[in-house]
Amino acid sequence: MSVVEIIEKTKKNAGISKEDIAELLSVKGEDVSLLFSAASSVRDRVFGKKVFIYGFVYFSTYCRNNCAFCYYRRTNHLPRYRKTEDEVLALSASLKDAGINLVDLTMGEDPVMCANDYDELLRIVRRVRDEVGISIMASPGAVPEASFKRFTDAGADWFACYQETYNRELFSKLRLEQDFDNRLNQKIWAKNAGLLTEDGIMVGLGETLADRADSIIRMGSLGCQQIRAMTFVPQKGTPMENMRPTEPIDELISIAVMRLLFPNKLIPASLDVEGIAGLKTRLDAGANVITSIVPPHEDLAGVAQHELDIDNGRRSVEHVLHLLDEMGRKVATNTEYESLLKRLKAESK
Secondary structure, three states: OOHHHHHHHHHHOOOOOHHHHHHHHOOOOHHHHHHHHHHHHHHHHHHOOEEEEEEEEEEEOOOOOOOOOOOOOOOOOOOOOEOOHHHHHHHHHHHHHHOOOEEEEEEOOOHHHHHHHHHHHHHHHHHHHHHHOOEEEEEOOOOOHHHHHHHHHHOOOEEEOOOEOOOHHHHHHHOOOOOHHHHHHHHHHHHHOOOEEEEEEEEOOOOOHHHHHHHHHHHHHOOOOEEEEEEOOOOOOOOOOOOOOOOOHHHHHHHHHHHHHOOOOEOEEEOOOOHHHHHHHHHHOOOOEEEEEOOOOOOOOOOOOOOOOOOOOOOOHHHHHHHHHHOOOEEOOHHHHHHHHHHHHHHHO
16 A cells, blocks of 8 residues: 555544554655655644744753663763752743743652652642743653642643553663553553643664554553654663664654644654754654753753753754744744643543
8 A cells, every 4th residue: 555545544544554554654755755744734734833832841860760771870870960949940930931831840760859759849840830830741750650649739731751662572671670561551540640641652772663653553542642752862871872873764754653643642843852953854744842942051951862952052942933933833822732731631531
């Protein structure tokens, strides 16, 4: 079956198989442009020219986990930081003032922040909600089922926890000492507690096209309102630092396929892989959220690229807004974003 025929099947929601999805993920040459054009058209039909933008506050790089791919894995001996409550509050306020729709409060599984059933983290979430008045995504890693209601009560809108892959064998090689089902359940438990959920996969970790197709299907079937794909970037000091990375085109194709399969979902264009240089291509592939916007000169890190385009200001809100204007796209107002969240929460009940 041709790429055009499969794209038409997605438009009609006409029994798309895992084999069809794998075929789309394998496109090359002129078929890539056809795929991107179709995905971009679907995105514009559903969301128009509006884009949502998320500020990224990676406030603690301490972590008790030892993931094989992560720069901040427990056994990687490197400088780390933990921002104070007031520092996180000030950073969130400055991002809101600059025009973001949501602040993503991200940390490694920091034992200090995890202590006493996440009391310190939840106090930060509550203060950002009450004193800054901005939508919040909590990204604290895996938490116990009984703790999720506390995140809802503190004022978080979203809970993000990336599976990276739905191939259990590959998962065990990536997220060492972690349980596949416990991480999978994070999205289910978060949804049951009234939170919107985000899941994500990493592209280029040794997965097959069938694996990638299965992961996309599984993310969609979980009911996550935001799903993403990000290219694996080898990190110094990790077991995977010498692994040859895949080209970003595979991430772009994954974004386009996700958009065709799930027209109504939020799909990020992350600045954390190629920096600002990769923004347009990800939007052209069908993304409608810009993530990993980091304010400069605040000693904050990214994840896949912990320094790329941060202190030169190219990942600042102002720079992103300028580029969006050149592309003929506009950032949604916070009122528009809050209206979207209200609708998504109502639909998830």
